[in-house]
Amino acid sequence: MIKLYLIYPYICKKITTMSEIEQYPVLAYIVDMLKKAIADSKIEQPSANSYKVKDGNDEILLEQNGDTVLITDKRNIIFSEDLLEALQNIHESVKKNDELKSALAAATIIINGLNIETELVLQAIKDSLDQLSNSYEFLQVVESDITKIGVGFKFGKHAFRLNISNEPKEVLIETRFTPTFDATIKQTITADLIKVQNAVNKLFKS
Numbered sequence: 485m486i487k488l489y490l491i492y493p494y495i496c497k498k499i500t501t502m503s504e505i506e507q508y509p510v511l512a513y514i515v516d517m518l519k520k521a522i523a524d525s526k527i528e529q530p531s532a533n534s535y536k537v538k539d540g541n542d543e544i545l546l547e548q549n550g551d552t553v554l555i556t557d558k559r560n561i562i563f564s565e566d567l568l569e570a571l572q573n574i575h576e577s578v579k580k581n582d583e584l585k586s587a588l589a590a591a592t593i594i595i596n597g598l599n600i601e602t603e604l605v606l607q608a609i610k611d612s613l614d615q616l617s618n619s620y621e622f623l624q625v626v627e628s629d630i631t632k633i634g635v636g637f638k639f640g641k642h643a644f645r646l647n648i649s650n651e652p653k654e655v656l657i658e659t660r661f662t663p664t665f666d667a668t669i670k671q672t673i674t675a676d677l678i679k680v681q682n683a684v685n686k687l688f689k690s
Contacts (some may be wrong), residue, residue: 508533510587511548517574518544521567551587555595562595563607572600597628602650605688606633609648609657612680613637642669646677654689657681 515535519525528536537544545556555562562568570577575588595603613620623636623643631650636643645660657677661670 508548509584510551510591511535511546511553513578513584513588514553514571514574514593515546517570517577518562518567521570522561522565551590552592552594555593557595563603568595568600568604568607571595572604594630596625597630598633599630599650601688602631602633602648605650605655605684606635606648608684608687609646609680612683613676616676616679639669639673642666644673650688655681655684657684 511533515527515537518537519527522537522539524539526538528538530536533549534545534547537546539559539561542559542561544561547554557563562571571593574593575585578585578588593600598606610622613622617639619640621638623638626634626636626645628634633648635646635648637646638644642665644662644665647658647660649656649658657680659674659677661673
């Protein structure tokens with residue numbers, strides 16, 4: 485009787501854990517994909533709808549609310565591991581489970597406040613500016629709201645801001661300069677951003 489009493493709570497715990505996993509199959513599938521893709525990563529599950537993917541001293545936090553999976557990745561591990569497109573098309577990797585495939589396709593994945601396509605748009609803009617001139621330097625994300633993002637850049641020693649809107653049919657890039665901004669540099673940046681906006685729209689909206 486004593487042995488049964490000691491084992492019983494352990495069995496209950498295992499059953500509850502399996503039930504929790506079944507409640508959030510989309511989240512569990514995303515976590516499993518990240519674990520397989522990030523070498524030597526470890527998984528913690530603080531609650532039924534949240535996970536931590538630990539990569540050394542860094543970690544990715546994931547939480548599911550309804551059909552939305554919120555990911556906090558302060559060290560940009562997902563980007564450095566080249567996993568953005570894999571996450572964007574994650575439903576395509578599901579075989580022989582139509583229910584899970586449909587749930588993944590319907591889910592919205594938000595990484596650091598942006599949906600995946602907007603994050604990819606930002607990376608494309610940064611890459612395009614780097615290709616145009618090595619004078620461009622990305623500073624920081626000022627604000628982010630799913631499909632809209634404000635970012636700081638420098639051209640040489642001249643700082644400016646970009647407001648990027650990833651609309652359904654087009655990407656819009658607005659430049660913001662201080663009143664005392666150098667006029668010649670401003671013309672150069674404005675012309676470059678027109679080229680970048682056209683290139684990004686061909687890439688994502690054609």
